Amino acid sequence: MRRRVFVTGSLLAAAGAAASAWGVRRSRGAPEARLTFGAERLPDGRVLVRDAALAFGTTVSIAAIHEDPEIAVEAIDEALARTRRIDSLMTVYRAESEVGRLNALGALPNPDPHLVRVLEFSKRLSSLSGGAFDVTVQPLWTLYIECRRRGRTPTPDEVAEARSLVDWSAVEVSARRITLGRPGMSITLNGVAQGYAADLALAALQERGVRDALIDTGEFGAEGERRSRQPWTIGIQHPRAADAVLATVAMDGRFLATSGDYATPFTDDFVHHHIFDPRTGDSPGGLSSVVVAAGSGMEADGLTKPMMVLERSLAKDLLSKFPGSGAAWIDKSARIADSQDLLLGPG
Secondary structure, three states, X not given: OOOOOOOOOOOOOOHHHHHOOEOOOOOOOOHHHEEEEEEEEOOOOXXXXXXXXXXXXXXXXXXXXXXXXXXXXXXXXXXXXXXXXXXXXXXXXXXXXXXXXXXXXXXXXXXXXXXXXXXXHHHHHHHXXXXXXXXXXXXXXXXXXXXXXXXXXXXXXXXXHHHOOOOHHHEEEOOOEEEEOOOOOOOOOOOOHHHHHHHHHHHXXXXXXXXXXXXXXXXXXXXXXXXXXXXXXXXXXXXXXXXXXXXXXXXXXXXXXXXXXXXXXXXXXOOOEOOOEOOOOEOOOOEEEEEEEEOOHHHHHXXXXXXXXXXXXHHHHXXXXXXXXXXXXXXXXXXXXXXXXXXXXXX
């Protein structure tokens, strides 16, 4: 699966050079889960510290600027710990996660408050989008992955059978219990968990006095600036060229997320991919990717899916229900087809 993130502004790209520029203690954590790089002294005397870990099946990266590198390191440690915690709760790839247990048993007593919060938001987004966002699409994902392994696409009957298990309204959520309404239903939070992790990671940095930082959990969050009057700038993945940037976005205090047909295609022509229209059981056509900026990572991450699925006027109407949000739509020819309240720079 190609990583569903932007490419420019990657914290890993400059990490090798930074690691030898200015020493700082290695951060805590299991060695196999951590990729510690180091720090560099900035012209204004502050220190830029970078660190990374493995979560969500990819590399999660954080850069933090502070006068005291030890404070920055401790803040990053906590931010990465919170990110790994969300991954451990919400991954569909480990049977012992809370999502794994919910999918296996159909019910989960005493769920973690983080899971409750994410599912409550997901149900709200499903309602506002008319079902264009739906965490119960996991049976469709499972079907298409299995058919991809067999070198074919699902039959209409197979799609209909999987789609019969897709119904966000059948998910009951409370602090005491989460229940899936029908046997065989299962959920995936891959479309919202990374954005929520970005929220928690940025909060961890802020709580420890870091005022300038960039977080990449698969979705981006930023605080302050990279240098004086120089914002953190993120490149938007070109949907048809893995190593190219289509455009750039200067981070303005909002979180930034993207979804694209290139992340997990089920067919080589990108017609069938991991973003589903829950109402049809197939992938939406016309767009290769969508970029969303929003006030929280969870909102930005979640909104990218209905922005891909909905007809443009309905998508913009949904976007307006999240004050301060903006989006850009990129067509199958990798051209920016439309944008609203999101300023794109050259690639």
